[in-house]
Each structure stands twice: as C-alpha cells, then as structure tokens.
Amino acid sequence: MSHVMRFARKGTVEHIPIEQCYGRHLGEPLVASHQVPPFNKSPYDGFAIRACDTSECTRVQPKRFEVIGTIGAGALFEETVQQYQAVRIMTGAAIPDGCDAVVMLERGRHYHEAGTDFVDFNYVVKTGENISFAGEDTEAGAVLVTEGEPINPGVTALLATFGYAQVPVSRKPTVGVLSTGSELLEIGEAMEPGKIRNSNAAMLQAQIQRAGGEVIYFGQCEDDLEASLSRVEAAFEQVDILLTTGGVSVGDFDYLPAIYEWMQANVLFNKIAMRPGSVTTAAEKDGRILFGLSGNPSACYIGFELYVYPLIRSFLRSDSPYRRQAHAFLGADFPKANPYDRFVRGALTIQEGVLIATPVGLDKSNVVTSLAGADCLIMLPHGTKGYERGAQVTVFLLEDEKGASRSGFEQTIAIH
Amino acid sequence: MSHVMRFARKGTVEHIPIEQCYGRHLGEPLVASHQVPPFNKSPYDGFAIRACDTSECTRVQPKRFEVIGTIGAGALFEETVQQYQAVRIMTGAAIPDGCDAVVMLERGRHYHEAGTDFVDFNYVVKTGENISFAGEDTEAGAVLVTEGEPINPGVTALLATFGYAQVPVSRKPTVGVLSTGSELLEIGEAMEPGKIRNSNAAMLQAQIQRAGGEVIYFGQCEDDLEASLSRVEAAFEQVDILLTTGGVSVGDFDYLPAIYEWMQANVLFNKIAMRPGSVTTAAEKDGRILFGLSGNPSACYIGFELYVYPLIRSFLRSDSPYRRQAHAFLGADFPKANPYDRFVRGALTIQEGVLIATPVGLDKSNVVTSLAGADCLIMLPHGTKGYERGAQVTVFLLEDEKGASRSGFEQTIAIH
Numbered sequence: 001m002s003h004v005m006r007f008a009r010k011g012t013v014e015h016i017p018i019e020q021c022y023g024r025h026l027g028e029p030l031v032a033s034h035q036v037p038p039f040n041k042s043p044y045d046g047f048a049i050r051a052c053d054t055s056e057c058t059r060v061q062p063k064r065f066e067v068i069g070t071i072g073a074g075a076l077f078e079e080t081v082q083q084y085q086a087v088r089i090m091t092g093a094a095i096p097d098g099c100d101a102v103v104m105l106e107r108g109r110h111y112h113e114a115g116t117d118f119v120d121f122n123y124v125v126k127t128g129e130n131i132s133f134a135g136e137d138t139e140a141g142a143v144l145v146t147e148g149e150p151i152n153p154g155v156t157a158l159l160a161t162f163g164y165a166q167v168p169v170s171r172k173p174t175v176g177v178l179s180t181g182s183e184l185l186e187i188g189e190a191m192e193p194g195k196i197r198n199s200n201a202a203m204l205q206a207q208i209q210r211a212g213g214e215v216i217y218f219g220q221c222e223d224d225l226e227a228s229l230s231r232v233e234a235a236f237e238q239v240d241i242l243l244t245t246g247g248v249s250v251g252d253f254d255y256l257p258a259i260y261e262w263m264q265a266n267v268l269f270n271k272i273a274m275r276p277g278s279v280t281t282a283a284e285k286d287g288r289i290l291f292g293l294s295g296n297p298s299a300c301y302i303g304f305e306l307y308v309y310p311l312i313r314s315f316l317r318s319d320s321p322y323r324r325q326a327h328a329f330l331g332a333d334f335p336k337a338n339p340y341d342r343f344v345r346g347a348l349t350i351q352e353g354v355l356i357a358t359p360v361g362l363d364k365s366n367v368v369t370s371l372a373g374a375d376c377l378i379m380l381p382h383g384t385k386g387y388e389r390g391a392q393v394t395v396f397l398l399e400d401e402k403g404a405s406r407s408g409f410e411q412t413i414a415i416h
Numbered sequence: 417m418s419h420v421m422r423f424a425r426k427g428t429v430e431h432i433p434i435e436q437c438y439g440r441h442l443g444e445p446l447v448a449s450h451q452v453p454p455f456n457k458s459p460y461d462g463f464a465i466r467a468c469d470t471s472e473c474t475r476v477q478p479k480r481f482e483v484i485g486t487i488g489a490g491a492l493f494e495e496t497v498q499q500y501q502a503v504r505i506m507t508g509a510a511i512p513d514g515c516d517a518v519v520m521l522e523r524g525r526h527y528h529e530a531g532t533d534f535v536d537f538n539y540v541v542k543t544g545e546n547i548s549f550a551g552e553d554t555e556a557g558a559v560l561v562t563e564g565e566p567i568n569p570g571v572t573a574l575l576a577t578f579g580y581a582q583v584p585v586s587r588k589p590t591v592g593v594l595s596t597g598s599e600l601l602e603i604g605e606a607m608e609p610g611k612i613r614n615s616n617a618a619m620l621q622a623q624i625q626r627a628g629g630e631v632i633y634f635g636q637c638e639d640d641l642e643a644s645l646s647r648v649e650a651a652f653e654q655v656d657i658l659l660t661t662g663g664v665s666v667g668d669f670d671y672l673p674a675i676y677e678w679m680q681a682n683v684l685f686n687k688i689a690m691r692p693g694s695v696t697t698a699a700e701k702d703g704r705i706l707f708g709l710s711g712n713p714s715a716c717y718i719g720f721e722l723y724v725y726p727l728i729r730s731f732l733r734s735d736s737p738y739r740r741q742a743h744a745f746l747g748a749d750f751p752k753a754n755p756y757d758r759f760v761r762g763a764l765t766i767q768e769g770v771l772i773a774t775p776v777g778l779d780k781s782n783v784v785t786s787l788a789g790a791d792c793l794i795m796l797p798h799g800t801k802g803y804e805r806g807a808q809v810t811v812f813l814l815e816d817e818k819g820a821s822r823s824g825f826e827q828t829i830a831i832h
Contacts, residue, residue, distance in 0.1 A: 074599025160618035183490025202576035326766035
C-alpha cells in the first residue's frame with residue numbers, strides 16, 4: 001500500500017456556492033464562526049419570566065403575571081421585564097432582558113380580563129429553566145468538521161449556520177481512463193464474433209465518480225505497443241491519475257513494462273500477491289501515479305477500490321482515505337482454497353443486528369446480475385482450506401463515506 | 417404513511433449518455449441483449465485442443481501436439497483444429513472450431529523444434545475443461561436489474577456490456593423548498609440579535625439531492641399569511657413536490673391550515689404522533705403533495721427522510737422506496753421517557769460484526785458537530801421508560817441505496 005500512498009498528494013482548494021456542495025469534500029476545516037446558540041433563547045413555546053417571582057407559587061396559591069407582550073422568532077423584546085410580568089415567547093426567540101426562565105405554554109393558565117392578558121403559575125420555577133444558553137452547544141472558533149470530510153446534509157446545515165455561502169472544497173482529481181484490448185467493442189457497436197463490449201471503462205468511470213474524482217475518458221486502443229505507448233503518454237500529461245485497463249497487461253501482450261520504461265516512470269509494483277488483481281501494476285512519474293488495472297472485471301473493480309480509491313480520497317484532503325473496514329460473518333461457504341489473499345465482491349445484509357457478508361457471483365448462473373448488488377469487498381486471507389458459512393471475515397464497505405485511516409490489509413508486492 | 421404514498425406517482429423516462437448515468441435510477445428494466453459469455457471462450461491463458469487427443473496421455477507417456485497458431489483476445493482462429501494440434505489461446509479469446517477443452521499454460525511443456533512450435537501434455541483432459549460456455553452466465557432476454565434501481569458501478573458495467581450507450585433513466589422529480597420564518601437570515605448575511613441563519617433550506621437541498629431529486633429553491637419569506645400564501649401557491653405550480661419549513665407552522669403563527677384551505681388542497685395529515693416532527697403536515701392538490709416541515713432542524717431532517725424520501729424514490733420508479741431498516745444495538749443510554757414514538761439521528765459502528773447505533777447530539781456540548789456524522793435514524797417506540805445501552809432497536813439507514821419495500825413504522829396520524 002505504502003508504495004503508492006507515499007506519492008499521495010493533496011489537491012488545491014476551490015470555492016463553490018453552498019447549493020452545489022453536496023457530495024463534495026471540505027477543503028478546509030469547518031469552523032464555528034459564532035457561538036451556538038448565538039443568544040439565550042427559548043426551546044419551547046411559553047412564557048418568559050423572572051424565576052424569583054414564582055418563589056411562593058403553589059398549586060393552592062398560584063401567582064398572577066401580566067402578559068406584557070409577545071415575541072415571535074426573530075423578533076426582540078425591547079423593554080426589560082419587571083416583577084410579576086411575563087412575555088409570551090415562541091420557540092427559538094431570544095429571552096427578553098430581565099427574564100431568566102421560560103414556563104412551557106401548557107403549564108400556565110392564560111386568560112384575558114378587563115382588556116389585559118394574564119397568566120397564572122402554580123409552581124416554583126428554577127432559574128435557567130427552559131433556556132438554551134448562548135454558547136452551550138458550541139463555542140465560537142471550534143472546529144466542527146475536519147478538512148477532507150464528505151459534505152452530507154448534516155455538514156451542509158452547519159455550513160449554512162456559520163455563513164459559508166461560498167464553501168471551500170477540495171478540487172476533484174482528474175482521473176483518466178484508457179482501455180486497451182483488441183477484443184473490445186465500443187458500447188454503441190454491434191456484437192462481433194470473438195469480441196466483447198468494453199464494460200470496464202464505464203464501470204471505472206462510475207467508481208471514480210463514487211470516490212469523488214473527475215473522469216477523463218481517453219477511449220480504447222488495440223493491443224499494439226507503438227499505439228498504446230503514445231496514447232498512454234499523451235493521456236498521462238492531462239490527468240492527476242491515469243488508469244489503463246486490460247490488454248496491455250494480459251498474457252503475451254504485456255506491454256506495460258516497456259511503456260513504463262519508455263516513459264521513464266518509476267515502477268512501484270508489477271505484481272500483487274492477491275486474487276483477483278494480481279496483474280495490477282503501478283508506476284510513478286513526476287509525483288503522479290499511473291495504474292495498469294486488469295482487463296478482468298472483478299480484478300479491475302477490486303484493484304480500483306484497494307489502490308486507486310485511497311489516492312483519490314487523499315487528493316480530496318481526507319485523513320481517512322481508505323475503504324472503511326468491519327468484521328462480518330460469511331453468509332455462504334467459499335470452498336476455494338487459495339495460496340493468496342483473496343478479495344471477493346459481496347452483498348451485506350443485517351440479521352438481528354449482525355452483519356452478514358455474502359459473496360456475489362459464486363453461482364455461475366448469477367454472476368452477471370449479482371455484481372450490481374455488491375456493496376462490500378470480502379477479504380479472505382490466504383490458506384489451504386476454503387471458508388465456511390459463519391466464519392468471521394473482514395469486509396471493506398463500498399457505500400460508506402466515513403473511510404478509514406489505515407488500509408486494513410498488507411500485500412506482498414513484487415517490484416520488477 | 418399510506419396517506420401520502422397513495423399519491424405516489426412514477427416519473428417519466430429520459431435517455432442520457434452512459435457516461436452521465438452514475439447515481440441516476442434505471443427508468444426501465446436492464447435486459448441482457450445477448451447471452452453471456454457471447455461465445456465459448458477461454459477463462460485462462462493456455463492451449464485449446466481436442467480433449468479426445470489426450471485420452472492416452474500419462475506422465476510417463478506424454479503426447480506431443482503441434483502449436484499451429486495463437487489467438488489473442490478479440491481475434492478469431494480461422495481454421496478447424498485437427499488431431500494432435502493445439503492453438504495458443506489468451507484469456508477471453510474464442511475457442512477455435514474443433515476444440516473442446518483448454519489446458520492451462522503451466523500444465524503443458526512448450527518448446528520449439530526445427531522451426532515448429534510444440535507442446536506436450538501428460539494427463540487426460542476432460543471434454544469442456546476450462547471453457548466458459550456461451551450463455552452459462554446469462555441467457556439473452558434475462559432481466560438483470562429492475563427499474564428504479566440506482567445505477568452503481570456494477571450496474572454501469574452491465575449497461576455497457578449490453579450496449580446501452582444511451583441509458584433509460586427516471587426523470588428526477590423537482591422538489592421545491594420554501595423557508596418561512598421571520599427569524600431567518602440568508603446564509604450570506606451577518607448575524608443579528610434574535611436571528612439565525614437559515615440552515616434547514618441548505619440541509620433539505622442536500623437531502624433532496626441524496627434522495628435523487630432535483631432542487632428548486634424558492635428562498636425564504638417572513639411569517640406573514642398573505643405573503644406566505646402567494647409564495648406557496650406560486651412555488652407549488654412549478655414542482656412535483658413542495659416543501660415548506662418552519663415559521664408558518666410554529667406556535668401562534670401557524671398559517672398552513674389557512675394556506676391549504678385557500679389553495680383548496682386536500683389535507684392528508686396535520687399532526688403525527690412522533691417526536692420530533694409532530695408538526696409535520698401534508699396536503700394534496702392535483703395529485704401532487706406539499707409538505708409543511710418543522711423549523712426545528714432535527715424534526716425537519718427526520719420528517720424529510722420518513723415522509724418525503726419515499727415519495728421521491730417512488731417517482732424514480734423504485735419498488736423499494738422506503739429507507740432500509742435493520743436491527744442494531746443501542747450504543748448509549750437514552751434516558752428520556754416518551755409518550756410518542758421517537759426518531760433520533762444516530763451514527764453506526766460495527767463491533768465484531770455487530771451493528772451498534774449511537775444517538776448523536778445527546779450531549780449538548782456536542783449537538784452541532786455530531787449531526788454531521790449521522791448515518792441512521794434510530795426508532796425508539798413510545799413507552800414510559802427510556803432505553804438502555806445494548807437494547808435492540810430498529811434503525812433506518814441513511815447512506816444506503818437498496819431501500820425497502822415497506823415503511824417499517826406505523827404512525828398515528830391526525831387529520832384535521
């Protein structure tokens with residue numbers, strides 16, 4: 001992991017209108033620009049009074065208060081409240097001068113007599129009762145959300161509260177996708193014998209967007225060293241991260257080492273001791289990374305989530321750039337023995353509060369559709385036996401926005 | 417629930433380029449336009465042969481095959497393979513005519529002799545060995561993903577595979593937001609005594625986007641019946657769903673009944689037996705719904721997720737329009753007794769495979785920041801006692817895309 005992550009860099013910060021910030025990532029810490037509440041206020045509809053005036057109130061001997069006004073939310077009461085006076089106050093309104101308690105609406109007997117409003121209270125009210133005090137929730141200057149955090153509805157509410165009409169967000173990294181493989185048809189093309197449509201490019205574009213990156217798609221090219229080489233080099237100049245998929249790294253047509261060498265890129269690894277995805281490669285040039293992902297859809301998907309995703313989240317200034325990990329119990333047998341750590345796509349269910357992770361696509365008849373339902377990667381450490389239903393496993397959550405500060409796995413990586 | 421959901425309607429379908437479809441919802445079922453695999457192909461690098469030619473192969477007496485060619489992915493081998501002939505085949509390539517098995521690369525001894533390529537095999541290969549047969553994963557015409565499903569990277573891969581260059585997606589419902597309340601400042605305004613900035617509108621805009629809707633923001637207006645009335649009515653004409661927040665439904669300034677009456681809207685409910693959110697109201701006119709959400713941020717947030725979210729997801733053609741429910745264990749005491757069902761915002765953690773839901777914002781000193789971390793609603797059924805840490809509760813997942821076909825709660829709703 002660290003082979004790639006030591007080249008992680010933080011993107012710059014840009015400002016956008018708050019209406020557009022949902023789903024982006026904070027470019028700076030979100031700071032409370034004032035205390036919360038900003039003033040002493042009433043959390044309920046009721047009557048603002050001086051608590052000391054109720055010291056002798058009892059059920060038998062209620063005291064009568066004159067209601068000298070009403071304060072709606074947003075309004076201020078201009079006078080100072082005196083002995084045995086009350087002010088009708090709405091939820092959220094500022095406590096008038098002189099008052100130090102609020103009695104809830106239903107606890108006073110409110111009536112009109114000879115042109116004047118009155119309210120009777122029949123119990124002793126404590127000083128401070130039903131008052132939300134200025135600053136009791138948050139002090140001015142407090143850091144409320146750290147930089148790099150994804151902006152969800154709750155964060156948006158905080159941004160609005162503290163006046164961030166323009167929100168500092170991390171610039172999205174541009175992530176290029178270049179598919180290689182002579183077997184690939186464009187999505188719009190009719191099927192031909194021996195060929196398949198290019199599904200990895202579209203899948204990766206969605207994965208990049210889910211991670212928070214900006215996609216630049218460079219199309220596809222044939223398994224041809226010369227052509228691949230110039231296409232890869234040209235694409236790399238235009239992006240923060242470049243992903244190639246397929247052909248060039250399969251079987252006899254593995255051109256990536258030659259391409260990396262020609263580009264004078266520094267190879268970080270060219271084999272990973274995991275399945276699928278062992279053909280994943282990474283190289284660095286000028287502080288930027290290019291990845292060679294497998295043409296196999298599962299391997300491509302998993303290689304992205306484990307290696308590319310953290311680089312994107314770091315660029316977005318997150319200090320939890322990795323996929324969040326959790327323990328879960330295996331929902332089905334996984335009979336395959338494996339000399340390498342294996343990652344399989346899975347679907348999470350929750351049964352009586354327990355997390356169950358079931359590999360998808362084990363049934364051949366189901367492999368295509370089930371991938372649509374995957375929301376985790378299940379890590380199955382290498383071993384000579386398979387795994388049984390109920391075994392405790394580590395899963396990496398794919399529909400999570402919290403992330404993790406550690407990768408959660410160690411790979412033996414071969415450098416060429 | 418059914419009060420509102422019987423007015424749920426499905427949006428129309430539009431077509432967009434596949435590059436833009438991530439995060440949208442399928443407007444039609446995704447159908448396999450061809451079988452998968454589309455042809456018999458090799459899942460490994462190896463040699464394609466006729467299995468019958470190995471019937472006498474043993475470790476002691478291997479048989480020699482002539483390698484008559486190489487097939488890269490996407491290429492076709494034009495000849496028919498004959499007795500004791502082999503073709504070098506790459507992962508994913510089509511099985512040549514005449515062949516009915518593939519031997520993995522490492523299981524043959526490959527060599528060059530007198531200008532010809534040979535490979536020796538020393539075991540009996542079974543008919544069909546290492547062949548992915550046409551149609552074994554999916555038959556042509558199979559429905560792979562149902563309409564209304566959110567388009568994630570896996571779905572995108574399927575769309576590409578089956579040639580959906582243009583993707584049928586559900587039109588996003590336009591959801592209007594109109595804030596009312598004389599206490600509200602615009603986000604860009606400086607603080608004033610007695611006033612607060614409008615955070616609910618920004619929060620709702622993010623919630624609408626998270627749900628899959630399109631926001632139209634109509635700004636904010638004072639607590640004034642006349643003004644509110646014309647603003648509400650004008651806004652309602654421009655949207656599929658209208659949300660108002662705050663002022664008009666608080667305390668003495670509850671204008672919503674008058675507004676609904678003037679508009680001749682059919683009131684569906686104007687009180688819900690839950691906390692917070694009891695002031696949530698809903699009315700219907702011309703088959704469209706307008707909601708009056710509370711000005712209290714928690715109540716507003718929760719009212720949206722429980723009542724507005726399912727309407728949006730139905731519009732997006734989902735048959736699982738409700739928030740997905742799960743059991744979890746309470747991570748902290750919730751000491752408040754409550755005569756009504758209560759929903760509180762919570763944060764989920766997973767400890768040794770068990771889901772723990774902890775209410776956020778219980779500590780006053782933490783209430784503002786913690787809301788940013790909420791990823792579930794915890795339902796606490798009404799009862800005379802509070803709840804203890806470890807109690808089993810139902811949670812509604814807020815960062816989930818799967819949804820549920822049932823609301824998961826029943827509310828006693830008062831109709832005026």
